[in-house]
Amino acid sequence: MDDFRSETDSDYTSYWRDWFISSRGNEYFCEIDEDYLTDRFNLTGLNTEVQYYQYALDLVTDVFDLDCDDEMRETIEKSARHLYGLVHARYIVTTRGLAKMLEKYKKADFGKCPRVMCKSHPLLPMGQSDNPGVKPVKLYCARCEDLYNPKSSRHAVIDGAYFGTSFHNIIFQVYPALIPTKSYDRYIPRIYGFKVHAPATLIRWQNVERDEMRRRLRKLEIDSGFKDDEGEVDAEESEEEEEDDVDIEGMENGEMMPEGVQQA
Numbered sequence: 001m002d003d004f005r006s007e008t009d010s011d012y013t014s015y016w017r018d019w020f021i022s023s024r025g026n027e028y029f030c031e032i033d034e035d036y037l038t039d040r041f042n043l044t045g046l047n048t049e050v051q052y053y054q055y056a057l058d059l060v061t062d063v064f065d066l067d068c069d070d071e072m073r074e075t076i077e078k079s080a081r082h083l084y085g086l087v088h089a090r091y092i093v094t095t096r097g098l099a100k101m102l103e104k105y106k107k108a109d110f111g112k113c114p115r116v117m118c119k120s121h122p123l124l125p126m127g128q129s130d131n132p133g134v135k136p137v138k139l140y141c142a143r144c145e146d147l148y149n150p151k152s153s154r155h156a157v158i159d160g161a162y163f164g165t166s167f168h169n170i171i172f173q174v175y176p177a178l179i180p181t182k183s184y185d186r187y188i189p190r191i192y193g194f195k196v197h198a199p200a201t202l203i204r205w206q207n208v209e210r211d212e213m214r215r216r217l218r219k220l221e222i223d224s225g226f227k228d229d230e231g232e233v234d235a236e237e238s239e240e241e242e243e244d245d246v247d248i249e250g251m252e253n254g255e256m257m258p259e260g261v262q263q264a
């Protein structure tokens with residue numbers, strides 16, 4: 001984006017959006033339809049958010065025709081990118097926009113979850129605020145339901161408001177089949193094969209709580225989203241209950257242990 005040069009004016013005035021989405025660092029954006037951009041209703045309120053709004057809009061819709069110096073052009077160009085981002089956040093929650101982002105999601109254009117147990121599940125971009133200039137874009141993994149920083153510094157500086165706080169959740173409401181199964185796999189800390197005492201106890205407690213929750217949900221006939229959720233709760237449990245912990249810190253029972261934890 002920053003390597004934009006005003007010498008190439010003649011090229012960039014046509015097909016601005018094409019140029020924008022194919023620029024390095026803009027891989028997270030999809031192309032906003034012409035119809036959407038030219039419907040003033042969709043742009044309500046943005047005229048106060050964006051400097052030189054009308055020129056910026058003209059640039060984005062390829063009708064820019066103003067004789068101005070390079071500095072001014074640069075300013076308008078910057079405004080155009082900001083405007084595109086703000087409209088983008090609105091566009092990607094429309095039917096068309098969701099479909100376009102879905103295609104990018106399927107291709108893992110937003111990267112893959114770095115968590116080993118998520119097995120390279122594709123990520124979705126999201127904002128922690130809907131207001132521009134607050135927080136840069138983060139990536140959401142639907143498998144572990146956690147957020148990650150973009151790997152590339154080019155992406156790490158994109159404003160989170162260009163994606164918004166709702167898109168990554170709306171997409172799963174519109175396409176529920178995309179909701180991934182929750183992974184039962186989790187990392188258990190071990191030292192030479194023996195479970196480490198305190199974390200092992202905590203993990204046992206968390207497993208009991210989770211299985212309790214799954215039982216409750218099953219009773220209410222609510223799908224908890226965990227993959228092997230079919231009547232294996234009790235079987236899985238007992239295997240993990242062997243007393244092979246090492247009490248490396250010489251900790252006595254009870255300390256650092258959530259209430260109600262039972263030592264096997």
Ligand SMILES: [Zn+2]
Nearest residue numbers: 113118141144
């Ligand atoms: Zn994940």
